[in-house]
Amino acid sequence: MKAAFIGLGSMGLPMAENLLKAGVDLTVWNRTKSRADGLIAQGARWADSPSQAAQGQQIVITMVSKDSVLEEVTLGEHGFASVLSNDAVHVSMSTVAAETSEKLRAAHQARGAHYLAAPVFGRPDAAAAKMLFILSAGPAAARELAAPYLAAMGQKTFELGDEPRLANVIKLCGNFMIMGLIESMGEALTLCEKNGMPRQLFIDILSQSIFPAPIVANYGKQIAEQGYEPARFKLELGLKDANLVLQTAAEAGMAMPLAQLMQARFQTAVANGRGEWDWTGAAYNISADAGIKP
Template sequence: MTSAPIRAVAVLGLGAMGAPMARRLLEAGFDVVVWNRSAAKAEPLRELGARVARTPAEAAATGVALTMVADDEATWAVVTGAEGLLAGLPPGGIHVAASTLSLTAARELTRVHTDCGQVFVAAPVFGRPEAAPRGELRTVAAGPSPALDRLAPVFAAYSAQILRLGEDPALGHAAKLAGNLVLAGLVEGIAEAMALAQRAGLPRARLAEVLHAFLRSPVADGYAERMARGDDAPGFRVALAAKDLDLMDGAGALTRTPLPLVAAVRTQLRAALARGWDDRDWSALVDLLADAGG
């Protein structure tokens, strides 16, 4: 694999995270090629100077292809097929998976890219969509060291912090799932605390002040404040949260790790989905709990 600096990056998947990441790469001076299943989402980036590819294969011909799509299934849909990323990425090219994927998918993607003489790197990100345009995401990266060295300026374009976790790409997705497990417990815990306080007569906003006084966590503060003001505009949608909890459950089964917290939060998220709350932010779990007691 070459050690030449990366000049061009393809971004495949232009949703709430992918589009601002592509903008940050443009602002950092990279030549950016974009692709999205619904082509209309690419037009604002074309106006900013990105080139719009017709297929994932065309986008991947740049040599570095970053995917930011919903899940394992969507990733494989982009990667495989006659016009897929795998077909267009040249030998030595790098596929960077920034989505949250299962450990099984990470291992299989590593295998298929290796078989094709390509490189697979896991680089999922932590941060709500509003952090992406500010370059404040946290990237957890794993893959071959030479590839990570070359990708450092790419990650720096949209990340405030980059953590390198080793040579095995599955470690990046293990870190993302483990980190999201902690977030799931935090969100569920704050939601239960809010429901309890409200039923005891303490307004949610006052409990948010209490939590801020001793937790002092930007993440905890953010979710407590959202729940206090009833703001469930989607940042991390219930549907995506449920998908991630399913991935955590699968990782637990694969590694034979008991995850009782995952089981509990999955139950709550499934109840939210049953109400049709797919597109609400997962902080809406507080309303689920508030309603449950009648």
């Protein structure tokens, strides 16, 4: 197995490491080279640009922070789209708008290459533990080619058919579900605290009764403790995702009032200097508005 990996942020780095461990012959590129030092020590090759990294590859994996960066590394001056060989597959794992997927798919298609949308659920610790859930959507042949690589990075891959955009929509919807959970727990915990109850007690009961999911226990603990730093997923990225959700909803012609509430929460947090906090920090203002400071 052989691949290029572009983007070594808090998610990309552990994902690339798992590919190396699985024996993949890996060429990497990142805006800041020093992030790659550990991987190089473990045998990864360094490339000086996305296009150089993709030279002669059948699989090019991207994991970058946002839509504009994804477009830049793919279609920009040093982007790799122009060097993709025939039938090569771009495995695009970032959380981006469905329309960004559409655009890249069209660009690759024009050159005979393929686009696979493969966004993931999970934060950096899950990436490190190979516990990611991966959504895979694109042409069947591309999905087949990518499958072993995805298997090396996650605990389960959901095959979602031929349309890349569907994976992006589902990924956004999943993140939106988590936003809803943050708001729900934030309001409930504040009401508990206002009534003289220890915040953690409510999370313990919840996670041992009607909501027995690790996400409730983990996110709940952070919000119960109001421990929003350091970030596991930055609040400013939460705002980006809320914006993407609402943009997708606007294109679909529908209202999403809970998504609007979360957008407002994230906007308020960023406007008050909390963009670097974990996105559970959206709950900070619920308590602050009630007169409670952690």
